[in-house]
Amino acid sequence: MPDAVVIGAGPNGLVAANLLVDAGWSVEVLEAQDEPGGAVRSDHGVHPDYISDLFSAFYPLAAASPVLARLDLASEGLRWSHAPRVLAHPLLDGRCAVLERRVRDTSAGLAEFAASDADAWHRMYETWSGIGPDLVRALFTPFPPVRAGLSLARKLRAAGGLRLARKLALPVRRLGEEEFAGEGGRLLLAGNALHADLAPEAAGSGGFGWLMSMLGQSHGFPVPVGGSGALTAALVNRLHHRGGVLRCGERVTSVVVRGGVAVGVRTTGGEPVDAERAVLADTSAPALYRDLVGEEHLPSRLVRDLERFQWDFATFKVDWALRGPVPWTAQGAVGAGTVHLADGVDGLTRFTAQIATGRVPDEPFCLFGQMTTADPSRSPAGTESAWAYTHLPQRITDDAGGPDHITGRWDSREQEAMAARLEAQVERFAPGFRTLIAARRILAPPSLQAMDENLHNGAINNGTTALHQQAIFRPTPGTGRPETPVKRLYLASAAAHPGGGVHGAPGANAARAALRAHGLHTLLHRAQRM
Template sequence: MTDAADADAVIVGAGPNGLVAANILADAGWRVLVLEAQPAPGGAVRSDRGVHPDFVHDLFSAFHPLAVASPAIAALGLHEHGLRWSHAPAVLAHPLPGGRCAVVRRGTEATATGLERSFGAADADAWRRLAALWDRLDPHFVDALLKPFPPVRTGLALAARLKPSEALRLARFLTLPVRRLGEEEFTGPDAGAAMLLAGCALHADLHPEAPPSTVFGWLLAMLGEQHGWPAPVGGAGALTDALVRRLESRGGAVRCGTRVASVVVRRGTALGVVTADGDPVRARKAVLADVAAPALYGGLVSWDDLPPALRGDMRRFQWDLATFKVDWALDGPIPWEASETAEAGTVHLAAGMDELSDHAVQVASGRVPAKPFVMLGQMTTADPTRSPAGTESVWAYTHVPRRIREDLGEGGRVTGSWDESEAEAFAARVEAQVERFAPGWTSRIVGRRILTPPVLESMNENLVDGALNGGTAAIHQQLFFRPVPGTGGPGTPVKRLFLASASAHPGGGVHGACGANAARAALRAQRLRLPSR
């Protein structure tokens, strides 16, 4: 190809995975160019003042427990490039009817003491047992989750800590549905501790009866106790800014407003890309794609350059759920009925396990819930720089069907067109869920923004219909099934082309592991390449 520009590595997409990959390659001495279609970098890690000029809101991700736990991000030393973290007094709250509230706090004893006070000693002791298991497996469990599959070295380190019988019990635990965990370990599925874990599991598209919902819920809750769920001071965009500054300090570049139209493939090898303006960019060593798998296979790369079997596999690729989000500027804190809720950065809103199950099954079957499960963030509580003293910057999101067959809400107005009328109707339903646990809170709203599934996708093309995780987190599309059977890592059928997005193992979350795995695979491929003759 004739190139208008060139680099050792061209990275398509300036989300956190793309930027982590770019930094790792730049550290290895590669000349790195990141091309981003949006006018600003960050992908799903951005913030703005679009709701109210005095309030900072995160457009997508807000709390980042996986970022602080991720070895890939920790190794970058982003504090040297301006990143600072801030914590709410409590990590996570799940208020329940009657004024009780289950709260995750930093430190097992702080969490267990609160559970004992509100829900009894048996549930508190069960929580301590789950935390002790985490402590026994730390740090190898997280490391094993984030490495390419199979994680041989970390897997051996985990095995060394367990007797054979214990390993079998751990394997069973990791496959449990979270409802069953509540029945086995706590005083029932509606116990506060079980609700904390179930709400965490529903951050992914896993219902309480699905394996491995326990492991997702346990992972997020234990990360909260160990690291908190911190927020970048000043907005999620501060994390992106630190990644970009670090990359530029090492000679890398990010070019925004530059859409990549195709990856150039010759004789099964990626040679570079062509932008939507027709400009070729040569990649001397590798192309890394921080884009969703369906956008890469049959999109940026022609089916003519891919194995026929992959086309069939991609027809079976399953997206995760669509997302509906609302941002608010409030002139005062939310008046929660359960006072402990006010201390938490993140709040989960559902009256019990059955309500969580109903929500999940309804969404999976194409029906819009009348009582959606709501995840809410109190950002000024977590980071006082987000809005003036005495006010609160708040967001909430919930999952909705990708294709709507029926609306179970009063009036049945939501069809999936997501026009202004439908957006307003469903936003009112989200606000009503908050009202159940905080009567009168809407009187404090001074600004509001609604982000429907199509709007979220327009702001970040990887979030197809607002899908947050690059594909379902269900077991049939995890590990060596992600994004298609037989992968489990960043490799693709095209030489020197690597999948660096959340569609690759280990999937969604701001941990940078997908990008780090892709960067390391590119470096290994260069080391193993035979010299030309």
């Protein structure tokens, strides 16, 4: 009987398992898919000579994560690579807002939009330099972040206190207008906010856009050399080297609860897997509580709150094997690992408004990845392994694109129509793009969910990033911690605080909560410092 069973071998599940084995626990990880990694996987599925990331691709949060840093994954072979430029947001007139690797270069580029914006970016980064490390530590610890929060509070007072807090609570449109005279800085903030499901007018979107922009400036948007699967491989190898067990193709169908205590799980074949000390679930909150535990073991208030649980946007993704580099009209996009494609902040507002009303956007905001630019090992020299994704409504009521009439059935006709719409948006900014396509793969929302059940209809953050479902409201009001109403059962996925992104914090928080329940949390902390 293992000390702990971990449901799911996504990055959070693997982080949790690694921390538990570090503390001396025996651990068994059960993964429904035939391979580990969750949304951190890569393959040769588009073209045999090209490496494509199936889901996530760029990892600023991983680069900044103290959780992953303590695991020393470099010793397991993980290496990082950076594109010459971090991020670009081109405009149709040839101008381009560029997040460069160096602050002075970013500032110089923004000065081309408005001279005063060079100083504005410097001031913004100086604020980040003063509070960023403490903010990241506070963000990646269980809520409330007592120890890290005290240090952060002192730094916040020195950085402007309530005035800074106000800035971070602003909608990103307003924050951009207050901080920058020109369009460049506003584009960087707003585009980064839409890495989540935060419209330019949403409260708190300014804080998220600022966080992602400053992470990009301080840590870049790195990628694992050889594909995102290299990050998963490092976590798996570390687990194996420390005696942990990983079983793929083992779907858990229920958590066994006796007397209000989780004592193990059952798999599809009916096999019981008992757990001596804890069960940790790297699953969505609705899946854990409704499907695996059952409402009969839960407080009625939690059951009612789950009815109000909100998923983030659906996602539609296309991977390409390109014969040559993307022919961007705006030269600032050349050499950028990530490229945002939208007609300014107004275009982002129009896009999110269409999603809010259930309509498939006619001109989708594209997050475009140039993977060979970021990591030359991804495809032959002179070519590009690329992808783009866009957001969609979770429930489609209409299609703003007119004659395509996409309904959300996602049959072959609708997939082709949406892929063509994505390619048309790229073509606007890079005429001739389509002529470079040697092969492509379409991943509609149902396809993403089939490959990773946590990606509900393509929701990549395991629940909305909006303020009403963050911190003490994540995944439901009054939670905010990995503990659940079932004793010895812990939520270890991005459904728990602090939410989406590849940084390992939900898994680490769950592992530490399980250890703390047995008086072993201090032992783990000492072991990791040795």
